[in-house]
Every structure is written in C-alpha cells, then in structure tokens.
Amino acid sequence: MTVTTATAPPQTGADDVLRRIARQLAPYKRSMALVAVVVLVSAGLTSLAPFLTRAVFDDALFPVDGGPVNLGLMWWLFAGLVAIPVVTALLGIGQNYLTSKIGNSAMADLRSDLFEHLQKMELAFFTGTKTGAIQSRLANDVSGVRTVLTDTATTILQNSVTVIAAFVAMVLLSWQLTLLTLIVMPLFLIVQVRVGRRRQRIARRTQESLSEMTAITEESLSVSGILLAKVFGRGQAETERYRRENHNQTRLQIEAAMTGRTFFALVQTFFAVTPALIYLVAAYLMTGRIAGGEVLTAGTLVAFTTLQARLQMPLIQLMRVTLDVQTSLALFRRIFEYFDLEPAITERPDARPLARTRHGGRVEFDDVWFRYPEPRSLSGDRVGPRFGIAALDEIDEPGEPGAEEAPARTWTLAGISLQIEPGQLAAIVGPSGSGKTTTTYLVPRFYDVDLGAIRIDGLDVRDATFESLAQSVGMVTQEPYLFHGTLYDNIAYAKEGATRAEVEQAARDANIHDRIMSFDAGYDTVAGERGYRLSGGEKQRLAIARVLLMNPRVLILDEATSALDTETERLVQQALERATQGRTTIAIAHRLSTIRNADVIFGLEDGVLVEEGTHDELLARGGLYARLYHEQFDGGRVEGRFADGVVYADGEVWCDKRAGRRADIGV
Template sequence: MASVGVIVVLAALLTSIVPFLTQAVFDDALFGEGGPDLGLLGWLVAGMCALPILASMLNIAQNWLTSTIGNSAMADLRSELFAHLQKMELAFFTTTKTGAIQSRLANDVAGVRTVLTDTATSILQNTVTVTAAFISMVILSWELTILTLILMPLFVWLQLKVGRRRQQLARRTQESLSEMTAITEESLSVSGILLAKVFNRSKSEAERYRTANLEQTRLQVEQAMTGRLFFATVQTFFAITPAIIYLFAGFIIAGRLPGDPASLTAGTLVAFTTVQARLQMPLLQLMRVSLDVQTSLALFRRIFEYLDLEPAIVDRPSARDVSPADLQGTIEFRDVWFRYPEPRTLTGETAKDRFGDSAGAIDAESTAQEDAWALSDLSFTIEGGQLAAIVGPSGSGKTTATYLVPRFYDVDRGQVLIDGIDVRDISLSSLADCVGMVTQEPYLFHGTIRENIAYAKPGATPEEIVAAATDANIHDRIMSFPDGYDTVTGERGYRLSGGEKQRIAIARVLLKNPRILILDEATSALDNETERLVQEALERATSGRTTLAIAHRLSTIQNADVIFGLVDGRVVEQGTHAELVDDPDGLYGRLYREQFSTRRPAQDAPHPVGAVGFLRADVCL
C-alpha cells in the first residue's frame, strides 16, 4: 500500500505538470514576443508526450499492486469468514438457512470486491489529482476557480442523500439474493428435487424462484438507477463549465467584472479549461467511490454480523487435551438439565429476515417452550467398555442426551463427565478425537468412497482404509463396483443404497478409532439382510469401546450391558434386557411387546396396521 501511495502521488504530479507545459506552448513557444521558438516548442512537446507515457507505466504498476492487494484481502476475508463459521455451535446452523450462509460467504464477499480492490487506491489517486488540479487552477486564475467550484457544496449534500438510499437498497438486494440462494440450495439438492417430484411441486418451486428472481431484478434496477440523475446533473455542469468560463473571462477582459484582464491570456484560458476538464473525472470518481463505499457498508455489515458472532461452545481457559488411548471411556451424566437455546438474531435482523413466513410460528413455539426442559435432572453412568442403550418414545430426549457428550450443546445445569472429567474441561479438538458418531442418515459428500472413508483420517494409508471397510462389511461390495474405492458416491451419497452408506459411515468411524462411540438409530431404516450386515459391522465397531446406542429396533440392543428408559428427559428405568423385558408396567417391556407381538390383523379388516407395523398384503412379490 505504501508503494501504491508513492506511485499515485508521482502519477498525479506528472499529470499536473502537463497544463503548465500547455500554457508555455501557447504563451512562449508559439505566440511569444519574439515569434515562434521551435526549439522550445520541441522540448515542450517532447515533455507533453513523455509525461503521459511515464504516467501510464506507473498506472500499470499501480493496477497490478492494487489488484494483488485487493484480491488477497478478499481471499483473507472469505477464509476468515469460513473458518469462523466452522467454529459456530450446532444450534446456529439448525436455525439458519444454509443458502443464507452460502450467500454471505459468496455473494456478499464478492459484492465488496470493488471496494477491496480499487477504492483505497481510487480515493488516494483522485484526492491527489483533485488537490493538484485545484492548486493549479488557483495559480492560473483564482476568479475562475471560484466559478468552477461554486456548486460543489450542493453536489456533496445530494451525494450523501443518494448514498444513504443506495445503502438501504444494497442491503435489501443482498437479502433478496440470500433468499434466492436458499431456494436454489433447498430445491435443487437431490432431496429437494425428489420431494418436489413426489408431491408434484416442480411448477410451484419454479414459480417461487421466479417470484424471488423478479424481486431481485427490480431491486437491481432500482439500485442501478439510484443516483443516475445526480451524476447526469454533475456531468452536465462540468460539460458546460468551459463555455461559462469563456463567457466570464470575456466579461473580465472587457472590464465588466472585477479581475485582472492581463492574467487571462489565451494560454491561461486553454490551460485552465484543460485542468478543469482533468478535474471533472476525478471528482466524479470520488463521488462514485463515496457511493460505492456507502453501498458496500451494507455488505460489510452483513459479513461482520457473522464475524462478530461469538461461538457459544468454546474451550475453557483451563481446558486440557486428552488422548483416546488414555481414556477408559466411562460416561457420567450428573444432575443434567438442558433446554435448547433460543435462535440467535443478528444485528438489525428480525425473525422474519431469518425464518421468512414461518417466523411467527417459530416465535410462538419458542415462547411455548421457553420453560420446557429437554432433559430434566438426568443422571446415569456408563462404565468404560460397556454397550449402553437408550430407549423411549419420540421426543423423550434420547438424541439430545447423546449430543451433550461431544459438546454439540452445553448443559444448563449439572455435568457430563468422561472418566470423571467434565467435558467442558476437555479441549474441543481432543474431545472430537475421542468421540465418534454414526447417525441414522449418514452424510457422504460428493467424492469417491476412498475420500469419504479417509475423511476421518486424512493421512490414512490404503491398507488402513481397506481394513476399516472390511471390518464394516463393505469391502466386498466396494470391490464389486467397476471403479472400486474410486467410485463416486454422488451428492449426499445418493448413488448408494442406505445400507451401503451406513456401512461406509461405520468404516469411517472405525478408521477414526474413537474411545467412545455413539450410535443414533443406525439400523432403523434398513431391511433385515442389510441390518444383519450392519449389525455385524457395529459389533466389531463397539468391541473394546464405550458405546451409547439409541435404537427403535429393540432387537439390536438385547445384548446391551445396560439399557436406560427415558421419558420426558428423565430416566424412568434401567437394567439389562432380561431384567426389564418382563416388567408389566415398565417402559422397555411395553415397547418390546409392541414390537414383537405375534398377533396378526383380522383377515376381513380393510388393510389394518398390525402390532408389528405391517399392512395386510393382497399380494407379495
């Protein structure tokens, strides 16, 4: 930036010399007292040619420097924003549209490109140019200088008003663009397309996008036209200023207006109008830059609204690292109370800005649940190496409890401990190394199977990847694909079956080799044969590890060392399968009997749902 400043000042000074050379050409070389002086004229013309060439070379160097600085600054801003978002807690992403986040990361940062690449240099360059031109004009004729700049205060006032309007429009335009990005992300994902086709909503989705697109177009046009009349007025004024200068010069020379007629030579008038013409463009650019800065302030605010958000889940100052190899894996919930935090709003953001038309319902739900605890005085212990299962009705807090172990959320009261250490006293990085998770719907990114498995351990060798896949019962299936481990999984793994995705997810967690494993209904959506393969893989995965499993299919947890029954965020019973299954009033016994009852629906009933959750089939293929 220092180099840019030096180049800008030099270029402005070189440009400012040219009008004085022009004055000398007219007054000394062409129309001097002794007649034309061709020698002096040659030197003056050579200088008038050399100075613009040198200024152009300096301008090229300046453009390279400013482009490098600006784009590097923008890259830093993008990287910092992305890295900051990676630190945000899970709750932030559950209450914010993915498309809105993508829009701020891409569109908003791209929107300030001009400010980052050109503005600082433009302000410096044009300020130096305007200052040099003003000084030159005063030296040539202070009377004509006053005439030229008499309306500048009015222009500055109008420009401030236009800038405030464009700033408002810029924010609305970016919010509209965020909405379009969100619609695109939701509707054009594999899941979104599938949903639209199943419910025949393709036309309505296209209409929703068209409506948002039309609003974006309207705002873009309004933003582009705001200030056009102002700039047209300024340009017109500067265009007619030379004619007004000639008129006033004539009145001064004729003695009709005060001033020094002798100072207004032909060379002075030509030089003055030349400087005035050079003043026009820098002044207009300064005004445009000022408007760009005011417009970009809206974008910078949107970017820094995210950067200024402090993550809710952070390391304590005294947090320490732990190693999976050093842990026994004992998990203890001690008097835990927890409720989900209210969605965080950004500066100047309303609920409707974030949630759209559903804001009212969300506000009502937040109010209704303000005093509702997801977990209430929850206490239990899982010894190191045990397989523990949590069962209970939907909404009882099973998944919520597992989210507290890796600190996706923090407890409101009580403690979650691993080997007697409060998880808040363990660094987030090392805690993540100690805890692995397999969810009901595993996430696979668009890449190869090898890349998806190695995500858990980027430096893994091919042998380690194959070993993990073999233990997960997926190696033979992978090798049956034409590209083997280089098979592309597709968006969210949609090219693979549910069982294949689940086993790849298990291979991934096996490669990670955590001390504690959380299974969140990992087999609930699989057929019997696939479930058997996944269950075998899970038995290998849980061997020698502390495992916390959530299961709706009770057949998968009958061998658990301990089973906890949860209702409304509280443990209502615990024990082994043998201890709980025959309790006529117990939660586990009731759930077990509902799932494994052999009662069949009546033959004459119109397709009733049986106790085991099947419909009477008129035909089986």
C-alpha cells in the same frame, strides 16, 4: 435461573465499519504505501501538463513579449508533453497490478476468515439458519465488496490527489475562474449524501433477496429437494417461488442501477457547460469589467479549460466511488454481523486433552438439565424452526436462590444422572420426543448442558480440548452424510494421513469392502451428492468404516440399523458388533430386538430418566421398556412376510421362507 436469548449483534456505525476494513487491509500496508507513492507521482505529472501547455502558447508559439516562435523551447516542451503520458501509463500498469493483488488478497483473507469463524459456531447456529443464507453471505456479500477492496482505496486516493492538484493549479492560474467552477459543489455534496443513503438501503435489500434466492436454490435443487418436489408434484410451485424472488431481485437491481443517474447527469451537464461560462467570464475579465483581467492570457485560458476538462472525470469518479463505498458499507455490515457472533461453545483457556487410556471410555451424566437455545437471527436472514426434539411437557426447573424470573420454557432433559462403564454397550430407549438423540448430542459437546455435568473418564467435557474430544467420541447417525467424492475419500475423512491399508481394513471390518470392489471404479467410485448413488445399507456401512478408521473410545449409534431390509441389517449389525468391541457404546434404537443384549438399558420419557437395567430386568419390572417392547412385538410375537432367504430376529433363525407363506412365529 435466568433464561437468556441469543440475539443479533447491534448495528455498527460507518466509522467502525471503515476501521474494520482498514484492519483487513493492514497486512498490505507496505504495498499500499507504494501505491500511494505511484499515485502521487502520477497526479503530479498530470497536473504539470497544463503548465507546459500554457508555456507552449505564451512562451513558445505566441510569446507575450511579441518575439518570434521559440523552436528550441518548443522541442523541450514537446518532449515533456510526450514523456508525461508515457510515464503515467507505465506507472498506471504497475498501480493496477498492485491494487489488484492487494484487493483480491484482502478479499480472499476476508472469505477465509469468515469460513474459519463459521466453523467455530455451535451446531445450534446452523440448525437455526438457512444454509443458503450462510452461503450467500460467504459468496455474494464478499464478492459484492470486491470493487471496494480491489480498486476503491486507490481510486479515492488517486482521484483525490488529482482533484486537489488540479484545483491548486487552477487557483494559481485564475482564482476567479476557479470560484466559478466551485460554486455549485456544496449542492452536489448534499445530493450525493442523500443518494448514498438510498443506495445503501437498496444494496441491503438486494443482498437479502440474493440470500433468499440462494436458499431457495440450495433447498429446491439439492437431491433431497428435487426428490421431495417430484414426490409431491411441487416442481411448478418451486419454480413460481423462485420466479417471484427473481422478479424482486430484478426490480432491486434496476432500482440500484437508476438511483443517482439523474444526479450524475446533472454533474456531467454542469461540467459540459462550464467551459462556455469560463469563456464568458474570461471576456469580462479581459475587458476589465471584472477585477483581475490583467492576469488572464490566452495560454492561461487554454491551460485552465484543459484543467477544468481533466477535473471532470476524476471528480465524477470520486463521487461515484464514494457512493459505491456507501453502498458497500451495507454489505460489510452483513459480513461483520457474522464476525460479531461469538460462538456459544468455546474451548476453555485451561482445557486439557482427554487421556488416551487403553481401558478408558467411562461416561457419566451428573444431574444434567438441558433445553435447546433460541436460534440466533440476523437481519435479512429468515430463521428456520428450532432444531431439536418435539416439545416436551413443561418440567419445573431446579430453583436457584435469588434467580430472576424468566418466561417459562420447557426442558428437553431434566435431572439426568447415569453412568456407563468402559466397554459397556448402553442402550437408550423411549418414545419419540423423549430426548434420546439430545442425550447423545451432549456427549461430544454439540451443545452445552445448562446445569450439571457430563464427564468422560472423570473429565468434564467442557474442560476437554476440542481436538481430543473429537478423537474420543465417534458417531454413526441414522442418515449418515457422505460428500460428493470417492468412497475412499469418504472413509479416509476420519483420519488425516490414513494409509490405503488402513482404509481397506476399516472397510472390511464394516462389511463394505467386497461391495466397494464390485464397482467398476472400486474405491474411486464417486458417492454422488449426499451419497445418493448408494443404498441405505451401503451408506451406513461406509459410515461405520469411517468410525472404525477413527477408532474412538466412545461410540454413539443413533438408529444405525433403522429402515434397512433384513439382509442389509444383518450385514450392518455384524459391522456394528465389530465396531463396539473394546469401546464404550451408546446406542439409540427403536428396534428393541437390536439391543436385547445391551449391558444396560436406560429408559427416557419426557426428558426424564425413568428406569435402567438389563433387558430381562426391565421386562420383569413392567415399566416403560416393557410397554414399548410389548407394543412393538405384540405380546412377544412378530408377523413376518416371507420373500427370499431366511428371516433373522435377535440372531436366531425364525423360519425357512422358501415356501413363500405367511406365519406368526414366536420370538
């Protein structure tokens, strides 16, 4: 079997990036065409003004034939010179509205498309990538190209048309003076290309630094991160870590701001001294020392210098925006890198929904082999450790004729075959790192098996639609995730359009309704970041209520009662008993007392299924389960420290603890 490693997509060229940007703007082509018309009209009007200026001097004020001042013509020229800036300003307002609408809409589309694409990525992608890095590309990188999408296309078009029109007008006025203006342009273009490449490199490093800062913020300022820093006294260390990256970001920002400043200073200086050169050359032209002096008049000279002055700003803007485009290409490449990552787990074209049968829920593992894929890394994103169970001892993989030899990698699960009948409670036990959680992650297809198949009611999960699979398999994890919303919203998240009565009934079945109603705001109480305003047992029962509202046919419980006090565990256990009624349940438990009544218990060790049977059968067999059971209960006896109330074990009262004494009590 050939082992494949997911790698970052190849870098795309500038032409390809520009084509993809054009496709992003394609839905707005009609609006862009209207903008182009407005730009052309504005540029035409702007280029007309110098010719009116020449007419003012040569035909109205100082007629070349020596006649008197022509007041009638002067009024017409006055009207034209006033109308042009007024009309141009009105056109500019409409142009700004259209470009802002196009650019911001295209940026919103880009952000939404990227978010939708990330939603399709497999779990392994997120376990191998920092959340802050993903957030940075979604926020900082997309925001970084705002100017390109909102103004750049119009700015390039407008200034290009203005520059072209101005040059044409200048040639018509005096080709000799125009040649003087253009003489250093090739040098400017060469320098601009070099400056643009440097700014691209700086822009990429800047975004990578921003990504790292976002990751530090997300990790350190989350509730979990703050708690960890306070527990270990690492607050100052985290501050120093952020300060170092912030200093690096500042240095890069300064470097980006200064790159090209000398270049633009030279360009501005050239345009500032050009009029003096024009006057000097004009003197030679008018004295006949340079051929063509007869075409130069005072009006022509004024009109030409006016055009040359008006040419300066659009030409500098065009150079500046071209550099901005080159800089933004680095950001677009980072964004498109995510788009180019194809989800490793996709819905097949011929996928069909799992049938909603009343007595369904049969789960079958057929010779399943699985190992976690290598994390996918992208340029500038520091890849975290591979998510998954602790490394296992290497297991020889099943041979395939003609298979290419690949570097040895350990199997997390090797040759797992088991069946769970509809309505059964199946428990998976084993030492830490044996593959228990991995087994449950394969059922809802968080990962795909490498070999073999997993079936629900006879249908391979890879042939099922994502929607039906999500509706059929529910999960309650050891640390349930609650978002920063109301308790009602956290429960209702499982079922779109759920009624108030359905949510409250699910809460009652999960033994959490009364506790919710004890809060001042009731169901409108805010859970807090990751539910930190609630106790562990409250979060567990909310998660159970959410699953009950979902009503799946297969329920997965991953250490749902661990780390709970006795009274809370009893409440959670009662809720779980209701949750498991009438549906297939797969439970992972380190507390073996919670799964003694399971219909079938599977023992995993080093990714291999080593035994299965009932509690009594496995104890009698003396294998893995018996060893774990006796290690946990010390030969069948449990030492308890009494506090308040009574101690429960396997549903039986051990002892009344009101005496406050210690005792060893047999299970």
